[in-house]
Amino acid sequence: MDTNLLLNHLVTAVLVIDGELRPAYANAAAEQLLGVSSHKLKEQPLTDNLHMLVIDAKVLKSAITGQQGLTVNTTQLVTLDGQHHTVDLTLVPIEHDAEQPPHSVLELRQVDQQRRIHQQLTLDAQQQAAQFLVRNLAHEIKNPLGGLRGAAQLLSRELSDEHLREFTTLIIEQADRLRSLVDRLLGPQKPSLHKVLNIHMVIQKVLNLVSVTLPPNIRLRQDYDPSIPDLPMDEDQLQQAILNIVQNAIQALEQQKVGDIMIRTRTAHQVTIGTQRHKLALILSIIDNGPGIAPELVDTLFYPMVTGRKDGNGLGLSIAHNIARLHGGRIDCNSAPGHTEFSLTLPINLDQDNL
Known part of the structure; x- marks a missing residue:
């Protein structure tokens, strides 16, 4: 069996690093966690591809050169794109010849995924x-x-x-x-007839719509992955879901001096949605730099009639969540002052014959 293929099917991020913390190998889960390609990871030390890792780099270097194991539970990791993760870190030394520099296997297992x-x-x-x-x-x-x-x-x-x-x-x-x-x-109560379409085309229709009435203090930006394949979808439903989230972001930024909304698409490997595992998935993120969501609303954000605005009806996110569910996907939200991110995750089935 191909070892590389096997490692790329793991949920755990696996890297092989040397005493200078430079990766010699990274599996697909590591690329997904860090948001950096395997090729780029190998070009510089691991710490240069992270915004923050609570473990001191000197401790990791000492453990690798001394061929010692290391385990740290529930440590914080922040990627270059500002994503916060809670991970269990395990460092295991690799046996090597005296002529070769020491290497260790670094495992980063996301514990926030179970949550x-x-x-x-x-x-x-x-x-x-x-x-x-x-x-x-x-x-x-x-x-x-x-x-x-x-x-x-x-x-x-x-x-x-x-x-x-x-x-x-x-x-x-x-x-x-x-x-x-x-x-x-x-809202929609059952799956409708799906057509295979490009997700960026759907997003662009939404952006064209909101741009007509966009306040001058708010800027829309796009960061698309052009390699994402076409997906089976109900175009009208997905437009509605994306529109609801974008409009929420615009409303959150209305009183802000300078507002910024980023629409980003990426692929992710080995994604669990509900109880089902998918080899590949689309992650559509809508990120704003607004004040954030009130903590008391976070756990009930997608319920009908729940809203933080005086003039809101609390239906937009509930409908968006239901549409994501009808497409076999999910919506997640991470919010803090200055950074609110809604992520729509949809499975990608590359076997188009089975659609």
Whole structure:
């Protein structure tokens, strides 16, 4: 069996490094974790490809040159693109000849991934329970609402006084508004017919739409991976999901002197979504430099009717989460003052014949 192929199927980031912390090998999980290609990782010491690693570089160098093992649990790692990770670090010396420089295997296992999987499963269960409640509530609301609207229409036809007709018109308008609210609460309920499309084309349609009314203090930037293959998707649904998140970012930046929104696409290897493992996935990140999300809202962010704005209805993120679920994907959020990132993860199936 090809050892390199085997290592690239591991979830754990594996690197082989020398006494100067220069990698001689990095598997696919290491590339994904650090956000740097294997080729570039080999060009310079590991510390130059990280923004922060809590473990002192001198400690790692000493352990490698002394051929000693090292284990550190739940240490913090920050990549060059600002991603924060909690990892378990293990350093294992490799047997070598006296003429060769010492090398060690460095394993970095993300422990925040297990937390994320648990959160997603919990969120999906709660979201489905909320949707079940909303569907039953919608049924109870729509029936009398339809009768109310019909009665108002009949009454309007019998009234000759224009002033009185204004009241029946008001009833009809409010009934329609409530019905529209219920429909938006429900959102899409089942997978629709998917077509194989380019994700960047979908993103660009959203950006063209929001650019028309974009405040002058906000800048939109794109950082796309052109190698991402076309995906099966419902174009309208994905546009809606991306639009909801982008609009949230714009609203968060309205009072800021200079706002910045980055739309970034990348691929990731060996990604777990729910309980299913995927060899390859698309990660679409929408990042803003706004004030961040209030801590008390983080755990309920994707629930219906949860919002941090006075004029918000709390439906945008709930609908986006549901659309991601219908596409076999997920949405994650990491937020701190100055950096809020929503990541839409969708599986990539390279076997197009099975789509």
